[in-house]
Amino acid sequence: xxxxxxxxxxxxxxxxxxxxxxxxxxxxxxxxxxxxxxxxxxxxxxxxxxxxxxxxxxxxxxxxxxxxxxxxxxxxxxxxxxxxxxxxxxxxxxxxxxxxxxxxxxxxxxxxxxxxxxxxxxxxxxxxxxxxxxxxxxxxxxxxxxxxxxxxxxxxxxxxxxxxxxxxxxxxxxxxxxxxxxxxxxxxxxxxxxxxxxxxxxxxxxxxxxxxxxxxxxxxxxxxxxxxxxxxxxxxxxxxxxxxxxxxxxxxxxxxxxxxxxxxxxxxxxxxxxxxxxxxxxxxxxxxxxxxxxxxxxxxxxxxxxxxxxx
Amino acid sequence: xxxxxxxxxxxxxxxxxxxxxxxxxxxxxxxxxxxxxxxxxxxxxxxxxxxxxxxxxxxxxxxxxxxxxxxxxxxxxxxxxxxxxxxxxxxxxxxxxxxxxxxxxxxxxxxxxxxxxxxxxxxxxxxxxxxxxxxxxxxxxxxxxxxxxxxxxxxxxxxxxxxxxxxxxxxxxxxxxxxxxxxxxxxxxxxxxxxxxxxxxxxxxxxxxxxxxxxxxxxxxxxxxxxxxxxxxxxxxxxxxxxxxxxxxxxxxxxxxxxxxxxxxxxxxxxxxxxxxxxxxxxxxxxxxxxxxxxxxxxxxxxxxxxxxxxxxxxxxxxxxxxxxxxxxxxxxxxxxxxxxxxxxxxxxxxxxxxxxxxxxxxxxxxxxxxx
Numbered sequence: 088x089x090x091x092x093x094x095x096x097x098x099x100x101x102x103x104x105x106x107x108x109x110x111x112x113x114x115x116x117x118x119x120x121x122x123x124x125x126x127x128x129x130x131x132x133x134x135x136x137x138x139x140x141x142x143x144x145x146x147x148x149x150x151x152x153x154x155x156x157x158x159x160x161x162x163x164x165x166x167x168x169x170x171x172x173x174x175x176x177x178x179x180x181x182x183x184x185x186x187x188x189x190x191x192x193x194x195x196x197x198x199x200x201x202x203x204x205x206x207x208x209x210x211x212x213x214x215x216x217x218x219x220x221x222x223x224x225x226x227x228x229x230x231x232x233x234x235x236x237x238x239x240x241x242x243x244x245x246x247x248x249x250x251x252x253x254x255x256x257x258x259x260x261x262x263x264x265x266x267x268x269x270x271x272x273x274x275x276x277x278x279x280x281x282x283x284x285x286x287x288x289x290x291x292x293x294x295x296x297x298x299x300x301x302x303x304x305x306x307x308x309x310x311x312x313x314x315x316x317x318x319x320x321x322x323x324x325x326x327x328x329x330x331x332x333x334x335x336x337x338x339x340x341x342x343x344x345x346x347x348x349x350x351x352x353x354x355x356x357x358x359x360x361x362x363x364x365x366x367x368x369x370x371x372x373x374x375x376x377x378x379x380x381x382x383x384x385x386x387x388x389x390x391x392x393x394x395x396x397x398x
Numbered sequence: 399x400x401x402x403x404x405x406x407x408x409x410x411x412x413x414x415x416x417x418x419x420x421x422x423x424x425x426x427x428x429x430x431x432x433x434x435x436x437x438x439x440x441x442x443x444x445x446x447x448x449x450x451x452x453x454x455x456x457x458x459x460x461x462x463x464x465x466x467x468x469x470x471x472x473x474x475x476x477x478x479x480x481x482x483x484x485x486x487x488x489x490x491x492x493x494x495x496x497x498x499x500x501x502x503x504x505x506x507x508x509x510x511x512x513x514x515x516x517x518x519x520x521x522x523x524x525x526x527x528x529x530x531x532x533x534x535x536x537x538x539x540x541x542x543x544x545x546x547x548x549x550x551x552x553x554x555x556x557x558x559x560x561x562x563x564x565x566x567x568x569x570x571x572x573x574x575x576x577x578x579x580x581x582x583x584x585x586x587x588x589x590x591x592x593x594x595x596x597x598x599x600x601x602x603x604x605x606x607x608x609x610x611x612x613x614x615x616x617x618x619x620x621x622x623x624x625x626x627x628x629x630x631x632x633x634x635x636x637x638x639x640x641x642x643x644x645x646x647x648x649x650x651x652x653x654x655x656x657x658x659x660x661x662x663x664x665x666x667x668x669x670x671x672x673x674x675x676x677x678x679x680x681x682x683x684x685x686x687x688x689x690x691x692x693x694x695x696x697x698x699x700x701x702x703x704x705x706x707x708x709x710x711x712x713x714x715x716x717x718x719x720x721x722x723x724x725x726x727x728x729x730x731x732x733x734x735x736x737x738x739x740x741x742x743x744x745x746x747x748x749x750x751x752x753x754x755x756x757x758x759x760x761x762x763x764x765x766x767x768x769x770x
Binding site for chain 2: 139140141161164165167169171173174175176177178179180184188189191192193194234
């Protein structure tokens with residue numbers, strides 16, 4: 088494998104009192120989908136904006152396709168396709184006009200790179216005379232992706248592209264990213280607050296408070312989760328949380344939607360757990376062994392008290 | 399080529415806006431058609447009350463003379479000043495003329511007599527103008543009396559000074575002719591300073607500027623793509639205003655028309671650079687609109703549009719030296735009223751150019767800074 092397409096080395100960024108990036112380092116290899124996973128305020132957007140040459144880092148170095156983000160920003164802009172977190176196309180121009188506009192700003196034409204966007208564009212082609220502002224959320228994201236691709240970039244920088252998009256469109260959007268990676272060899276750096284999307288990436292960086300907790304493949308991260316993990320439910324969920332936390336054998340207890348995820352210390356087991364909560368007057372108790380998800384790993388690695396992740 | 403495309407995109411968006419194209423046409427029509435008619439400094443209808451303490455033939459003749467004037471309307475004759483002043487309090491009258499008890503006798507004996515004029519000066523301009531009218535009529539009346547006295551020995555001693563002013567350039571003191579060039583300046587400020595600033599901040603607000611910033615479009619290309627369309631629109635509206643002033647009032651610049659465009663372009667450059675600076679420092683359209691509005695108010699009131707600069711206090715006269723609107727306004731009035739060439743507005747042109755250079759440099763520099 089050649090040189091990594093994106094290299095980030097000890098990058099720092101501070102906004103007055105807030106430290107957005109506390110010295111992060113990572114590399115994105117050619118042709119991989121790299122995910123920045125973490126809650127809002129973790130620093131994902133700052134890092135993407137630094138790589139997109141929209142923001143200057145306070146310290147550290149970063150290169151995209153071998154070019155320094157500080158010195159060679161003009162040349163980098165030809166090689167990246169950036170999709171900001173907010174929909175940022177011209178709402179009063181039509182689908183076709185937006186695409187033409189971005190092609191022209193990069194001194195190219197739609198026809199020239201038609202092959203890159205064809206798969207995506209066919210989803211929205213029947214709306215090409217519609218103004219971008221009148222498209223649905225999923226359609227808008229597809230159009231934005233087309234516009235980011237129209238100058239045939241080597242890297243895509245996507246800032247929370249699926250936030251606020253319906254589940255079907257989210258799935259379609261990821262299918263498109265896979266195709267771009269597999270057919271066109273485009274490297275993709277994508278940020279998302281959705282833990283389930285982490286599993287779709289080739290590698291991920293779990294991000295919190297301006298730091299990377301870990302960088303690895305999602306499979307490696309979940310399988311390295313050593314502790315035994317149990318899902319617990321009962322008829323009195325509200326009281327259950329306190330009761331679980333008071334049990335001396337519980338290592339961590341987190342609320343995960345309908346159930347609590349509990350890790351058990353060495354020397355204790357799930358039968359002791361069951362009798363403990365039965366003692367406390369709970370009925371209808373369900374306890375089962377489960378595999379760790381990215382979110383469990385995130386909770387275990389992160390600063391547990393402030394973690395607030397979306398499932 | 400890219401710039402041409404950017405500009406055509408700008409026009410496309412402009413025309414798709416439901417408000418802008420209507421404003422472009424409606425603004426010159428309504429401003430040129432309506433404002434000069436309503437913003438007139440002539441007072442047509444003055445209601446006055448009289449307190450005649452003399453009741454002599456001469457005093458009655460004076461009251462008749464006032465009442466016969468087309469601008470004056472007699473509310474009533476009252477026995478005391480108190481009663482007359484009630485008509486001012488009640489809003490029926492604007493002015494009281496009080497004639498002293500021995501008016502006729504004094505006129506005959508001394509050759510002079512006194513008349514007191516009290517005006518409602520809640521509206522200062524109306525007050526001073528209407529008392530000015532009364533003074534004129536009184537002077538006229540006394541001249542008449544002297545003429546009638548003929549070679550009367552008692553009057554030959556008095557020197558007769560007859561002042562007959564000639565108003566140069568604006569021979570009839572037509573206030574409309576004075577207003578029209580100023581209104582053209584206002585239109586240019588609105589279109590060429592307000593709109594590009596709002597447009598750029600609008601792109602910031604909507605986030606579209608992010609996409610422009612990651613493209614290879616240069617800053618100057620981006621800025622020009624915003625300025626050129628609005629300059630074109632501004633000059634179009636100016637042309638409309640010139641044509642309307644000719645059609646409606648028959649005003650045509652006494653100087654050459656191309657001079658107006660030369661001055662307008664210099665002025666637009668200054669105002670649009672100011673608009674750019676404002677857009678660089680504001681992050682919402684609301685902030686930008688308020689800032690531009692602030693500048694517009696100050697510029698307008700300190701431009702000599704409403705109050706002549708020479709009648710301002712000294713400190714504010716000095717401040718008007720950096721007011722671009724002042725120079726444009728001066729030049730416009732000169733070009734409209736005097737049959738002169740470039741030399742007459744050369745100074746104004748140079749000052750506008752200096753301001754444009756300074757502000758333009760600042761605009762570009764501050765644009766870079768926000769790019770971090």
